[in-house]
Amino acid sequence: MNYGQLDWGKTNRMAQVFRPNAQGEAHTVMLAVDHPYFYGPTTGLEDPRETILPLVPYADAISPAKGTLVYSLDPLVPTPVILRVTGGNSMTRREELSNEHIITSVAEAAKLNAVGVSISVYIDTEHQAQNIRNLGTLANEASKYGLLVLGITAVGAKLEPMVKGEGEGSADFDAGRYFAHAGRIIQENGADIVKTYFVDGFEEIREGIQTPIVIAGGKKIPEAEALEFTANAIAAGADGVDMGRNIFQSEDPVAMIQAVRAVVHEGLEPARAYELFGELRAKRA
Ligand code: 5RP
Numbered sequence: 001m002n003y004g005q006l007d008w009g010k011t012n013r014m015a016q017v018f019r020p021n022a023q024g025e026a027h028t029v030m031l032a033v034d035h036p037y038f039y040g041p042t043t044g045l046e047d048p049r050e051t052i053l054p055l056v057p058y059a060d061a062i063s064p065a066k067g068t069l070v071y072s073l074d075p076l077v078p079t080p081v082i083l084r085v086t087g088g089n090s091m092t093r094r095e096e097l098s099n100e101h102i103i104t105s106v107a108e109a110a111k112l113n114a115v116g117v118s119i120s121v122y123i124d125t126e127h128q129a130q131n132i133r134n135l136g137t138l139a140n141e142a143s144k145y146g147l148l149v150l151g152i153t154a155v156g157a158k159l160e161p162m163v164k165g166e167g168e169g170s171a172d173f174d175a176g177r178y179f180a181h182a183g184r185i186i187q188e189n190g191a192d193i194v195k196t197y198f199v200d201g202f203e204e205i206r207e208g209i210q211t212p213i214v215i216a217g218g219k220k221i222p223e224a225e226a227l228e229f230t231a232n233a234i235a236a237g238a239d240g241v242d243m244g245r246n247i248f249q250s251e252d253p254v255a256m257i258q259a260v261r262a263v264v265h266e267g268l269e270p271a272r273a274y275e276l277f278g279e280l281r282a283k284r285a
Contacts, residue, residue: 001018001026001239002211004210006192007146008146009146010146010148013115013116013146013147013148014148014192016080017030017060017082017115017116017148017193018239019060019265021266026239028060028212028241029059029060029241029260029265030060030061030062030082030214030240030241030243031052031055031059031063031242031243031244031247031248032217032243033045033051033062033063033064033068033244034064034068034244035244035245036048036065036067036068037067037084037087038089038090038097042245043245044245044248044253048064048071051253052064052248053072053073053074054254055247055254055257056073056074056077056079057077058254058257058258059079060079060080061080061081061082061115062079062080062082063081063083063084063242064083064084065085066084066104066108069112070112080114080115081114081116082115082116082150083109084119085103085104085106085109085117085119085138086102086103086118086119086120086134086138087100088100088101094157095156095157095158097154097156097157098122098127098131098154098156100122100127100130100131101130101134102119102137105141106142107145109142109145110147115147115148116147116148116149116150116192116193117147117148117149117150118151119138119149119150119191120154121135121151121152121154121182122154123153123185123186124159125158125159127156132185135151135190136189138190139189139190139191140190142190149190149191149192150193150195150242151186151187151189151191151194152216153183153186153195153197163178163197174201175199175200175201176199176200176203176205177201177204179196179197179199179201180201180204182196183196183208183209183213184208187209187211192212193213193214193239194209194211194212194214195214195215195216195242196209196213196214196215196216198215198229198233198236198238202233202236203236206236206237212239213239214238214239214241214242215233215238215240215241215243216241216242216243216244217242217245219245220245220246220249221246223246223250223251223256223274223277224274226246226256226260227263227270227273227277230243230263230264230270231263231268231270231273234263234264234267240264241260243260252277252280254280255276255277255281255284256277258276258280259273259274259276259277260273262276
């Protein structure tokens with residue numbers, strides 16, 4: 001794990017989030033539940049207390065926005081929190097999503113005992129300069145408290161179809177090149193951890209980013225496929241996942257997070273992890 005020259009506080013917070021296995025290799029399974037900050041009552045998180053509470057014991061860290069944290073999480077549970085602090089738009093104005101601001105202050109995040117803060121950074125969109133300024137401001141503030149900054153490579157409405165291989169120009173779009181470019185800019189402007197997507201050309205992303213990398217889950221896909229790309233991402237050098245919908249929208253979220261953990265921390269083959277998912281599910285039925 002490369003923590004660069006982080007100070008004692010940040011190194012200690014990194015060690016809370018990235019947990020070593022029996023071989024001493026540190027990885028993380030973060031549970032992403034920040035979606036309501038722009039989706040509203042997201043499927044599976046309508047009442048997050050029902051969904052999230054049984055998952056928290058299996059998460060190395062959890063990334064909610066403030067509302068979900070204070071209304072749904074038990075302050076006595078010591079799972080590290082990486083608090084979503086940016087916002088400014090909603091899915092009803094998709095084309096404006098990249099117009100983000102810092103909404104929750106770092107002082108507020110520290111008061112809530114977060115170990116870090118997360119921010120979306122929309123590179124190659126019309127608001128990129130504003131987003132990079134948000135990141136720089138946040139990094140400067142977070143540094144005063146030793147809080148970690150998780151920089152999320154976010155794709156706006158225009159880039160999203162290309163990343164998914166849909167629409168005009170997508171045939172020429174090099175997703176690996178784009179995420180390598182965006183992720184490195186996010187590192188250079190102050191992120192301690194970069195969140196990105198597992199796409200073709202991931203080697204180029206890994207090669208160009210020296211911070212720990214966590215992989216977003218993306219839209220809900222069948223459990224076997226989600227476990228497969230998780231295993232491939234870890235094998236290709238990702239340091240963990242920050243996964244949301246593929247866990248909390250699963251047929252069995254508690255079984256799924258345990259299967260994801262087995263892949264990330266124990267290197268379980270995805271086919272075997274899928275069997276484990278089935279076994280845990282049957283046991284809980
Ligand atoms: C947006 C985000 C999401 O809110 C979320 O954290 C993504 O999680 P998933 O894609 O696994 O549901 O990062 O940019």
